[in-house]
Amino acid sequence: MENFAVIDLGSNSCRMTVTQIHDDGGYTVTHRLKEMVRLSENENATELPTLQPAAIERTIAALKSFKTVYDQLPNLTLKALATAATRKATNQKKFLKQVKTELGLDIEVIPGTTExxxxxxxxxxxxxxxxxxxxxxxxxxxxxxxxxxxxxxxxxxxxxxxxxxxxxxxxxxxxxxxxxxxxxxxxxxxxxxxxxxxxxxxxxxxxxxxxxxxxxxxxxxxxxxxxxxxxxxxxxxxxxxxxxxxxxxxxxxxxxxxxxxxxxxxxxxxxxxxxxxxxxxxxxxxxxxxxxxxxxREGVLFEHLTALAEQNSKVSE
CATH class of the missing domain: 3.30.420.150 (Exopolyphosphatase. Domain 2)
Incomplete structure (x- = not known):
């Protein structure tokens, strides 16, 4: 049994879904968490798109609340993705480094087409x-x-x-x-x-x-x-x-x-x-x-389930 968690860090909300993937390939959603963080708030107030301190603070607080949940889960696979607000921010690297330092969490910034x-x-x-x-x-x-x-x-x-x-x-x-x-x-x-x-x-x-x-x-x-x-x-x-x-x-x-x-x-x-x-x-x-x-989040799950099925198929050959 695997606990598969997906964090979706958007411009307005931060969400996490946790799914238990059973050994027979079935799955059960166990957690759906959401925090309204407004990460993109006033991002365009300056000449270049910049994540603002208050928005970053709200976001990190939300991620810390998620961490208290996923830290308790055995056999955890965690995937954290960030979208538009982080994607265009000039201080993206600094923000991601702060998250890594404070939570030990690696966030992948995905292109809009991948989203x-x-x-x-x-x-x-x-x-x-x-x-x-x-x-x-x-x-x-x-x-x-x-x-x-x-x-x-x-x-x-x-x-x-x-x-x-x-x-x-x-x-x-x-x-x-x-x-x-x-x-x-x-x-x-x-x-x-x-x-x-x-x-x-x-x-x-x-x-x-x-x-x-x-x-x-x-x-x-x-x-x-x-x-x-x-x-x-x-x-x-x-x-x-x-x-x-x-x-x-x-x-x-x-x-x-x-x-x-x-x-x-x-x-x-x-x-x-x-x-x-x-x-x-x-x-x-x-x-x-x-x-x-x-x-x-569900799309990431289905991609993962497909990869697991292909892995199991190769093993059984």
Missing amino acids: AYYDYLGVVNTLPTTNCVMMDTGGGSCELVLMVNGQAKHLVSLPIGAVSLSEKFQLDGAVPANALFKAMTFVDKLFNSVWWLRNGLNLPLVCLGGSNRTLAKINRRQNNFLDFEDIHGYRLKDTAIYKTFDAVLTQDAEGRAKIPGLAKDRADIIVGGMVPAITLMRYLDSDRMIFSQNGL
Whole structure:
């Protein structure tokens, strides 16, 4: 039996999933931990992208809390990955060295395309979808994958996310019409730069990331689902999506914090977080979203399980 832990250090949150892999190849998820660290907060306040001291302090505190859990696990395999905020930071090496010094933890900074591929693995292994456009909106980046016949035909990572868009266009409080227009125009132009994206016209969107999942959670709360957070495989029509976005837009941050299904710590970044999905839905003339609870961490797990299966196959030959 192996304990396989994956830490996903994103721009907004830091998450860890621990999975027990049994000797027969089966597996059981034993821990799902999350801390909102806002690592990318004010990262672009200086001339060059720089992780700020307060954000680093919050992140290291979160990693230390995870360490108290994984240190207790026998036969541990630990993989720690960092994405957009760390990827673009000019003080990346200093930050990683500080983590190594204080926790003895090595963090691998992965390219955006690798992040997108892990998202694809997490989705294709757990949802019955073969043709779609996948979107993972994080705090500082947005990964897009065109899935054709179950294969990742094209993938890209764009430098837009819930935190970065909210800060760039001041979408944190009450949202003026001109600010929303500027944000959606900015995102639309980015989508226009991805030549293969039009090949996804009319396909469903499979959405990952906390901001996108919030769309599903708000809807499930409104419809009195017993477990409103169980959104894996949940589907929503475009009319329901636009209605939810409209309801979010009518409130300032304080009002958004009171919307059932919307986490209070997302209230100031949720408009920026939803803008990419809403814009892409209109861009592709898509009429539905399918939500995935699984993404990067699950993709890393499936990659590991495949490697173990190949190892065992060679041994038995």
